[in-house]
Amino acid sequence: MITVIAFYLFAAMVIASGTLTILARNPVHSVLWLILAFFNAAGLMILVGAEFIAMLLVIVYVGAVAVLFLFVVMMLDIDFAELRAGFAQYLPFGVLLVILLLAEMVFAVGAWTAGGVDIAAKAAPTPAEVPNIEALGTLIYTRYLFIFEGAGLVLLVALIGAIVLTHRVRGGVKTQNIAAQNQRRPEDAIRNVKPTIGKGVEL
Amino acid sequence: MTAFFESFGLPFEWAWFVSMVIGCLVIALPLMLAVAMIIYADRKIWAAMALRRGPNVVGPFGLLQSFADGAKVFLQETIIPSAANKGLFLLAPIITFTIALVVWAVIPFAPGVVLADINVGLLYILAASSIGVYGVIIAGWASNSKYPFYSALRAAAQMVSYEVSIGFVLISVVLWAGSFNMSAIVEAQRAHVFEFVNGFGFNPLLFPMAVVFLISAMAETARAPFDLTEAESELVAGYQTEYSSMAFALYWLGEYANVILMCGLNAILFWGGWLPPVDWAPLYMIPGIVWFFAKLMFFFFVFSWVKATVPRYRYDQLMRLGWKIFLPLSLFWVFLVSGYLMLTRYS
Numbered sequence: 001m002i003t004v005i006a007f008y009l010f011a012a013m014v015i016a017s018g019t020l021t022i023l024a025r026n027p028v029h030s031v032l033w034l035i036l037a038f039f040n041a042a043g044l045m046i047l048v049g050a051e052f053i054a055m056l057l058v059i060v061y062v063g064a065v066a067v068l069f070l071f072v073v074m075m076l077d078i079d080f081a082e083l084r085a086g087f088a089q090y091l092p093f094g095v096l097l098v099i100l101l102l103a104e105m106v107f108a109v110g111a112w113t114a115g116g117v118d119i120a121a122k123a124a125p126t127p128a129e130v131p132n133i134e135a136l137g138t139l140i141y142t143r144y145l146f147i148f149e150g151a152g153l154v155l156l157v158a159l160i161g162a163i164v165l166t167h168r169v170r171g172g173v174k175t176q177n178i179a180a181q182n183q184r185r186p187e188d189a190i191r192n193v194k195p196t197i198g199k200g201v202e203l
Numbered sequence: 204m205t206a207f208f209e210s211f212g213l214p215f216e217w218a219w220f221v222s223m224v225i226g227c228l229v230i231a232l233p234l235m236l237a238v239a240m241i242i243y244a245d246r247k248i249w250a251a252m253a254l255r256r257g258p259n260v261v262g263p264f265g266l267l268q269s270f271a272d273g274a275k276v277f278l279q280e281t282i283i284p285s286a287a288n289k290g291l292f293l294l295a296p297i298i299t300f301t302i303a304l305v306v307w308a309v310i311p312f313a314p315g316v317v318l319a320d321i322n323v324g325l326l327y328i329l330a331a332s333s334i335g336v337y338g339v340i341i342a343g344w345a346s347n348s349k350y351p352f353y354s355a356l357r358a359a360a361q362m363v364s365y366e367v368s369i370g371f372v373l374i375s376v377v378l379w380a381g382s383f384n385m386s387a388i389v390e391a392q393r394a395h396v397f398e399f400v401n402g403f404g405f406n407p408l409l410f411p412m413a414v415v416f417l418i419s420a421m422a423e424t425a426r427a428p429f430d431l432t433e434a435e436s437e438l439v440a441g442y443q444t445e446y447s448s449m450a451f452a453l454y455w456l457g458e459y460a461n462v463i464l465m466c467g468l469n470a471i472l473f474w475g476g477w478l479p480p481v482d483w484a485p486l487y488m489i490p491g492i493v494w495f496f497a498k499l500m501f502f503f504f505v506f507s508w509v510k511a512t513v514p515r516y517r518y519d520q521l522m523r524l525g526w527k528i529f530l531p532l533s534l535f536w537v538f539l540v541s542g543y544l545m546l547t548r549y550s
Contacts (some may be wrong), residue, residue: 003214028344037339055326063333063366067340067359074344074352131322133383174268178523 003047010043027073035066052133226318230307238459239269245459245507252511279392279448284346287445291345296446296453299338303457304330306464311386313477313491325373326467329366332423335461336362338454339432339442346445354441357518358425358432364525365422371533372416375540376403376472389476399482404473408543412536415529417505420465422525424458427510431518441478462506463499470498 017036024030038061045054140148195201213221243258243266250257258265283289308326311317321327336359343355377383380391380403396405404413422429433441442453470476475498477491514526 001216002220032341039334051321052326053325054324055330058330059326059333063330063336064363067333067336067363070337070340071356071359074340074355133323 007047010040013040031070031073036063038062050132218337231304238456241463242269242459248507249511276448276452281448283443285349286347288345292343295338295342296450299457300453302331303460309385310467312495319400320386322384325383333366342442348445350438351444353443354432365419368529368533370420371537372412375412375537378540378544392475393478394482401478401482402475414532417469424461426506428513428515429521456483466499466502469502474498
């Protein structure tokens with residue numbers, strides 16, 4: 001009973017916040033609705049028993065990706081009139097995407113009802129008593145090891161690529177040498193002198 | 204407790220629901236009281252280190268000072284700046300406060316005394332603490348004011364940077380414990396060193412991680428010396444500048460609840476949680492919850508001590524510490540710990 005209530009709550013919230021993400025006028029509000037959608041999707045994951053995926057969804061998407069989104073969007077100076085002007089221009093492309101997605105969904109439901117693919121068996125590949133972190137870990141690090149490491153390599157290339165593309169060397173910038181600063185002792189910098197009256201101090 | 208409510212004829216699901224609600228209240232209400240007292244303790248320790256008396260007027264030894272402050276704040280008018288984004292402005296402190304409370308669900312106080320004994324407990328804490336930053340960011344943006352906005356940007360960058368190294372520290376603990384479950388992590392520390400001393404922190408291989416975690420915890424809760432988000436000499440009061448009355452109080456409560464949580468996490472992850480320091484039978488006569496709170500209070504004292512003695516970091520120093528020192532160090536340590544375990548435990 002409670003799981004049913006929770007499912008409908010999360011599902012309705014995902015749909016509502018997803019809709020509001022694209023309908024909100026203010027881009028910051030859009031990002032916040034998107035975060036709510038992520039959060040409720042994580043709730044749905046917990047309901048199907050994939051608590052590890054749910055936690056990762058929150059940590060990675062809500063905790064890191066969306067923070068950076070918000071970071072960028074908050075600092076943008078956005079002209080709302082200009083944003084709305086492009087609406088008609090992008091409309092055909094948007095409609096095309098909607099038709100594509102709808103067709104895919106119809107095909108997926110059709111395949112499900114036809115029973116060609118045994119999805120029900122794939123939905124629960126592990127015995128219930130193994131925590132799904134362990135189940136996932138054993139699969140990723142044994143059977144899919146090369147794919148997993150390949151994915152890591154692709155990410156590394158993307159990381160280095162982003163740094164190479166955005167890094168520019170600027171001349172004439174003074175930087176601090178932390179080690180030199182820490183090694184500096186009072187004896188290097190302070191000299192006690194007793195100047196007599198009327199005579200200066202040589203520096 | 205679920206069985207107790209089932210005996211009244213409630214179906215299992217609703218009995219579970221009622222017992223969960225009661226469990227939440229049993230944790231949240233004493234936590235609020237603890238926050239009030241810990242604010243008092245913080246001010247007393249801080250005062251003692253500065254050779255002052257600290258709060259000593261309201262109630263015996265000034266014990267009721269926090270409650271007086273609370274009543275004062277409660278009776279104040281809530282001022283919302285006219286240019287602020289009203290809904291988000293009020294939502295932000297609620298997020299901070301709620302997240303600070305929600306995390307306590309997976310903290311084990313004593314053997315079996317935990318609201319939700321889930322097997323992704325540690326990930327749950329990481330997830331919740333990564334949401335906590337939204338309270339600050341939204342406050343900074345919704346206030347529509349310069350200083351809160353600067354503060355929000357600083358907070359976002361700071362928390363994201365230190366979460367990375369906290370993540371690696373937690374991985375080395377999880378590798379050793381072999382579980383994400385908080386109770387299992389505490390149990391894994393029983394008789395850990397020389398089959399006698401309880402606690403990962405006494406293990407020379409994990410001690411550096413305990414230090415990194417303690418410092419990162421200070422940065423994560425934006426306590427001094429990492430309180431750049433509310434550096435009063437630069438940013439007035441940071442993201443709280445435009446807040447007043449209960450909205451401000453929620454930030455205060457949430458902040459201290461987070462500090463207590465981080466002290467508790469230090470105790471649980473590295474110093475044996477509810478276990479006594481050594482595995483010696485007479486020490487088990489003292490209830491586990493006493494050991495847990497004693498360790499928690501010790502780390503709170505360390506937090507206050509640092510706050511009273513260490514000057515605030517500069518922003519570039521903060522970033523340097525997070526990215527150039529802690530991140531490589533903790534990453535290297537994950538390799539070291541996993542290599543050691545691979546050689547000793549799994550070969």
